[in-house]
Amino acid sequence: MKARMLATHVALPVFAIAAASAPAHAADFDWMKFKGKTVTFLANNNPVAQALLTYKADFEKLTGMTLKVDAYQEQQMRQRLVTVMNANSDEVDVFMTLPSREGEQFAAAGWYGDLTTMARNEVAKDYDPNGLSQALLKAATFNGKLTSMPMNIEGPIFYYRTDIFKKCGLEAPKTIKDVEAAAEKIKTCDGAVTPFVSRGLKPAIAYTFSNMLHNIGGTYIASGKSNLCSAKGKEALDTYSRLMRDFGPPGVVNYSFQQISALYRSGRAAMAFESSNELRTVMEGGARLKDTGLLPFPAGEAGQVPTTIGWGMAVSSHSKQPEAAWYFVQWATSPEVQKKMALQGIAPPRPSVAKDPEYRKWIDEEPVRKEWQAALDVLATKGSSEVGYPIVANPESREFIGQAVQDLILKQKPVEQACADADKALDALIARK
Amino acid sequence: MSDTAATLTQDRQKLEMAALSAPAVVFTVAMIAFPVVYTIWLGFQTFSSTGKQSFAGLANYSKLISDVEFWHGLWITIALFVLSLALQLVFGVWLALVLFHAKRLPGIVRSLFISPFMMPPVVAGMMWLVILDPSLGAANYILQSFGLPPSDWLASPTWVIPTVALIDSWQWTPYVALIVLGGLQSLPPSVYEAAQIDGASPFKTFHRITLPLLLPTIVTAAILRSVDLLRFFDIIYITTQGGPGNASNTLNIYGFRVGFEFFNIGYASALMLTLTAIVFGAVLAFNRLRGAVAW
Numbered sequence: 076m077k078a079r080m081l082a083t084h085v086a087l088p089v090f091a092i093a094a095a096s097a098p099a100h101a102a103d104f105d106w107m108k109f110k111g112k113t114v115t116f117l118a119n120n121n122p123v124a125q126a127l128l129t130y131k132a133d134f135e136k137l138t139g140m141t142l143k144v145d146a147y148q149e150q151q152m153r154q155r156l157v158t159v160m161n162a163n164s165d166e167v168d169v170f171m172t173l174p175s176r177e178g179e180q181f182a183a184a185g186w187y188g189d190l191t192t193m194a195r196n197e198v199a200k201d202y203d204p205n206g207l208s209q210a211l212l213k214a215a216t217f218n219g220k221l222t223s224m225p226m227n228i229e230g231p232i233f234y235y236r237t238d239i240f241k242k243c244g245l246e247a248p249k250t251i252k253d254v255e256a257a258a259e260k261i262k263t264c265d266g267a268v269t270p271f272v273s274r275g276l277k278p279a280i281a282y283t284f285s286n287m288l289h290n291i292g293g294t295y296i297a298s299g300k301s302n303l304c305s306a307k308g309k310e311a312l313d314t315y316s317r318l319m320r321d322f323g324p325p326g327v328v329n330y331s332f333q334q335i336s337a338l339y340r341s342g343r344a345a346m347a348f349e350s351s352n353e354l355r356t357v358m359e360g361g362a363r364l365k366d367t368g369l370l371p372f373p374a375g376e377a378g379q380v381p382t383t384i385g386w387g388m389a390v391s392s393h394s395k396q397p398e399a400a401w402y403f404v405q406w407a408t409s410p411e412v413q414k415k416m417a418l419q420g421i422a423p424p425r426p427s428v429a430k431d432p433e434y435r436k437w438i439d440e441e442p443v444r445k446e447w448q449a450a451l452d453v454l455a456t457k458g459s460s461e462v463g464y465p466i467v468a469n470p471e472s473r474e475f476i477g478q479a480v481q482d483l484i485l486k487q488k489p490v491e492q493a494c495a496d497a498d499k500a501l502d503a504l505i506a507r508k
Numbered sequence: 509m510s511d512t513a514a515t516l517t518q519d520r521q522k523l524e525m526a527a528l529s530a531p532a533v534v535f536t537v538a539m540i541a542f543p544v545v546y547t548i549w550l551g552f553q554t555f556s557s558t559g560k561q562s563f564a565g566l567a568n569y570s571k572l573i574s575d576v577e578f579w580h581g582l583w584i585t586i587a588l589f590v591l592s593l594a595l596q597l598v599f600g601v602w603l604a605l606v607l608f609h610a611k612r613l614p615g616i617v618r619s620l621f622i623s624p625f626m627m628p629p630v631v632a633g634m635m636w637l638v639i640l641d642p643s644l645g646a647a648n649y650i651l652q653s654f655g656l657p658p659s660d661w662l663a664s665p666t667w668v669i670p671t672v673a674l675i676d677s678w679q680w681t682p683y684v685a686l687i688v689l690g691g692l693q694s695l696p697p698s699v700y701e702a703a704q705i706d707g708a709s710p711f712k713t714f715h716r717i718t719l720p721l722l723l724p725t726i727v728t729a730a731i732l733r734s735v736d737l738l739r740f741f742d743i744i745y746i747t748t749q750g751g752p753g754n755a756s757n758t759l760n761i762y763g764f765r766v767g768f769e770f771f772n773i774g775y776a777s778a779l780m781l782t783l784t785a786i787v788f789g790a791v792l793a794f795n796r797l798r799g800a801v802a803w
Contacts, residue, residue, distance in 0.1 A: 154768040161773065180771070184560075269643065277751050278769075325642035326663030328752035338643060471770045481753050485665060507556075 104199045106406075109399035110139030116403065117156060117170040118146040122352055123227050123386050124171060126419040127407055134406050140399060153177070160186045165393045168400035172223050174215040175384040175460040179467045182217035188390035190221045193401040202409055208424040211385045214460045223387030224408040225424035227352075227416070230383040230454045231273075231283045231372065232447070234339055234347040234357065238366040239265055248373045251290060251314060254346065258322035261345045270322035272335050273315075273348035275484060277477030278470075279331040280315075281463040283348050284480060286382040287315050290375030295464045295472075301501035303479060304494040307376075313490050316483030328481050339363065348372060351454070354447050355420040369446035371453040383458025385424050422451050468504045475500045550777035561774075568778035578779065581759040585783075587669055588676075588758060589737045595677040596733055597726060600684025605714075607685065608692045622682040629679065633746030636675045637662070640747075662747050665755040672756060675743055680736070684729045691725030692718070723801040731794040738787045759783045 118124040124146065131142055145167070147155060152171065159167050172181065181187055194204055211225040233254075235247065240257070243264035248254045258270035274283045288295070291314070293307035302308050319327050324338060332349055336356045339347040340363055349357075358364055371381045388407055390400040406412060410425060417423040417434050428434060429448065438444045464472035479497035482488040488496070554564035572578050607618060624632070639645050640661040648658035661671045695718070703713050741760045744750065750757035750765070759779060767776030 150769075157768055157771060276749065277753070278749065325648075325658065326660045329663045329748060334641070341644065343643060468770065474765075478753060481751065485752060487665070487753065 104197070106138050106199065106402070109396070109402055112396060112399045113141040113143055114168045114396070114400055114403045115143045115145060115166060117152060117159075117167045118144055119149045119152045119171045119386070120146045121149065121386075122355060122419075123416070123421055126416040126421045127226070127412065129419070130412060130415060133412075134403065137406065138402055140402070142403065156186075160184070160391070160393065163393055165391070165395045167391050168394040168396060169403055170389055170391060171226070172387050172389045173384060174223060174387055175462050176469055176473075178215065178217060178222065179465070179469060181389075182220070182222055183467050185392055186389075187217075187220070187222035188392045188394060188397050188400070190224065190390060190401065190404070191219075193390075193398065194221055194224070197398065197401060198405065199409070201411070202405055203425075203427070206410060206425045206427045207408065208385070208426070208455065210383075210455070210458075211387075211424050214385075215387050223389040224404050225385045225387050226408060226413075226421075228383065228385045228422045228424045228451060228455060229350055229352045230381050230451075230458060231286055231348055232351045232381075232450045232454070233370045233372050234349060235368050235370070236268075236342075236345045236363075236366055237368045239268060239345045240368075247368055247370060250373050251287065251375045254373055255314070255318060255322075258318060258346065262322060265345070268342070269324040269338060269344040271318050271346045271348075272323050272327065272330065272338055272344045273319060274331055274335065275319055275323065275327035275481070276329055276331040277481055278473055280477040280480045281473040282350070282382065284311070284315050284476060285459070285462045286348075286372050286380070287311050287375070289380035289382070289459055289461070290372060290377055292375060292377030295461065296466075296505065299505065301464070301498040301505060303476075303497050303501070304491070309490050309494055312479055312483060312494055316480050319480075320484045320486070323484075328484055351422060351447065351451060354443075358443070364441060364443060367443050369443060369450050371450045371457075379453065379457055381454045381458045382460075382462055383454040384460050384462060422448075426455075464501060464505065466505055468507060472501055472504055475504070547777045547781060550774055551781050553774040553777075555772055555774050564774060568775045569782075571775060572778055572782060577754065577757070577762055578759070578782075580754055581757050581762040582786075584669065584754075584756060585738060585740065585758045585760070585786075588673055588740055588756075589734065591670065591673040592676045592680075592737050592740075593730060593733055595673060596681050596684045597730060599677065599681045600729065601688050601722070601726065603681060603685035604688035604692055605718075607689055622686055624679045624681075625683040627679065629742035630746055632675065632679050633743040636678075636743075637747050640671065663752055665752050668748060668752065668756045672740075672744060672747065675747070676737070676740070679743075680733060684733060687729040687732070688722060688725055691722050695721050720801075721803065724798055724803065727794055727798040727801060731791055731798070734790045734794060735787055738783065738790060759786075 118128065128144060128146075131144065134140070134142055145155070146152075156167065156170055172178070172187075198204060207225055208228060211228065212221065215221060215223045215225065233248075235257075239261060240247065243257075243260050245257050245260060246253075248257055254271065261268065261270040274280050285295075288308065288311040291307050291311045293305060293311045294302050296302055297305065303312065324330070324344070330338075332353055335344075335347050335349045336353045338344045339349070340357050340359060342362060347357075354369075357367070371379055373379075388404045390397050390404060394400050408424075410428060413421075413423045413425055414428045414431055414434060417428050417431075418437050423429050423434070429452075438448050462473070463469045463476060466472060475497045479493040482493040482496075483490060551568055552564060552566070553561050554567060555561050603621065607613065607621065640647050642648055642658060642660050642663060645661075647661065651658055659667060662668050664671075699717055699721070700713065703717055708716070739760050740758050741764065744756050744758060744761055745764070748756045750761045760783060763776045763779035763783065766772050766779060
């Protein structure tokens with residue numbers, strides 16, 4: 076099965092069609108239409124929501140509505156959502172969602188409200204729905220229904236220390252083989268730093284591993300069966316785990332974004348493959364501002380197929396006030412708010428915001444921000460939203476990918492056995508209805 | 509007053525008492541019984557990946573028997589339970605003896621000794637996660653300062669369970685010590701006076717008098733800790749999420765993931781009811797033991 080590509084040239088102009096009749100309704104649009112109502116927002120307490128909620132008072136002033144925020148860490152947010160949705164409760168009006176992870180599952184369960192009509196008929200004049208990334212809108216469209224509006228664009232990118240590379244006589248890597256060669260050289264050239272670090276925590280591995288698999292030319296599914304034991308699949312498993320085992324920090328199997336950012340920011344890692352969202356965290360304190368280079372992950376035999384995803388805002392299908400909820404979604408994904416969020420380091424899912432002079436000025440202030448934006452541009456044009464298996468049980472599939480990688484990092488199984496065990500479990504998942 | 513009139517008055521009083529206590533009884537039953545009955549009912553349901561629900565009979569329980577992850581989780585749960593309980597009882601009794609005999613210990617030092625169990629487990633987990641980080645943590649720095657080799661701690665499949673047991677024991681040993689200290693303070697002084705007159709050594713006094721008399725208190729502490737240890741969740745969830753691999757995947761962690769990450773609420777309910785039965789079994793066994801050692 077082909078990766079769910081995000082590239083704009085292959086994306087259907089789903090939303091452009093839907094938005095064609097929008098201006099006819101824009102004149103009647105009144106932000107105060109639902110004055111006095113209270114909208115409940117179930118938020119993931121990540122940098123995206125934190126940046127958005129800085130402007131909570133602006134929304135309440137603009138609409139006369141009250142925004143009740145229910146914020147949790149990512150996993151706890153999903154736990155709360157599952158409880159609320161299984162109980163058919165209307166407690167949550169709007170929730171944050173990752174279409175690449177749970178989109179198929181939530182859409183099949185009927186948890187997403189259909190935004191197609193509201194996004195066509197209930198839009199403010201300056202909302203510019205056509206300005207949102209058509210590719211991300213396509214990734215959030217299931218069975219012809221638009222299920223969420225994009226809040227940001229993100230994906231794993233390659234952070235490297237320019238000073239260490241210079242000291243060790245290395246060039247910026249162009250291929251995965253270059254990364255491994257650089258790690259080998261850094262190991263002897265500067266023994267004080269960890270040459271390479273990426274995600275090793277089991278459920279988190281798929282986010283970065285998928286990029287390597289796709290760059291190498293592998294696929295998760297072929298002819299309806301799990302494909303990790305294909306030559307490319309085994310190569311990806313072997314390369315990723317070898318980089319982590321031979322050049323990663325001790326205890327890398329417990330590493331997710333917090334540990335990776337902390338290690339790189341403290342100057343103890345030469346290369347890190349981690350989310351573009353972590354730029355702000357990595358640059359905190361300014362120690363890495365002048366000695367960091369950023370790139371999309373170097374190419375494999377299939378070139379560069381970066382992982383590109385985005386958080387979205389969805390309206391609950393159980394909400395008793397979907398229109399009022401939509402007003403909040405619309406405000407949160409409007410050009411004005413997304414520009415403000417972009418100035419806080421949240422990559423905008425709107426090309427127009429990315430080109431905005433004020434944003435460009437912010438980008439131009441630091442070379443590292445320029446490289447960050449350049450990497451994001453590659454993510455936006457070449458990316459794949461396939462993180463884990465493109466099946467309803469996607470979250471569970473990530474467990475088995477992670478298990479195979481951890482088995483190899485910890486040398487508990489040879490690659491043939493690790494991939495065969497994973498394929499067996501994943502075939503059962505694929506077959507499950 | 510005739511017998512009939514007295515009986516009528518008593519009946520009326522009983523009715524009044526029943527009527528007055530009914531709201532509290534209904535509320536309590538609803539709060540306890542409803543979730544239990546609902547979970548039992550969920551255990552007989554199956555949920556597809558999309559949340560579609562259907563009656564499954566005993567399918568979830570038969571799946572459990574053939575589920576390798578269940579047996580692995582049970583083994584991890586029992587290993588963690590035995591190791592942690594042993595550490596907490598041994599060091600809890602020792603700490604209680606120290607606190608009991610150190611009469612001059614300032615109040616603030618006593619408070620510091622018992623403070624870990626007042627810390628929320630999430631905070632304790634985060635704190636130890638930082639301390640035990642193999643690259644940046646203080647634990648390896650200290651080991652290496654003494655010329656000892658560094659450890660992977662929570663990242664090692666071999667050491668993760670002992671490490672988690674140590675973290676939990678760091679937090680809950682003072683709690684056991686407090687219970688045992690209460691027991692020590694209630695022991696009859698006359699027995700010790702008699703032992704002193706007979707010339708018993710401190711070790712013999714402890715072995716022959718203190719320990720046997722303290723056993724009911726120690727068993728009570730064991731019951732209280734057992735319930736928590738068999739349901740072990742928070743520190744593992746914060747520090748390892750069941751990893752590396754499945755090395756710390758206790759039944760509780762496994763059930764949580766099945767229910768809230770993979771949305772199979774029916775099977776998760778069956779897992780949790782099985783765990784509840786194990787907890788009840790352990791409590792009953794300890795209760796019998798307490799009866800046997802009572803004096």
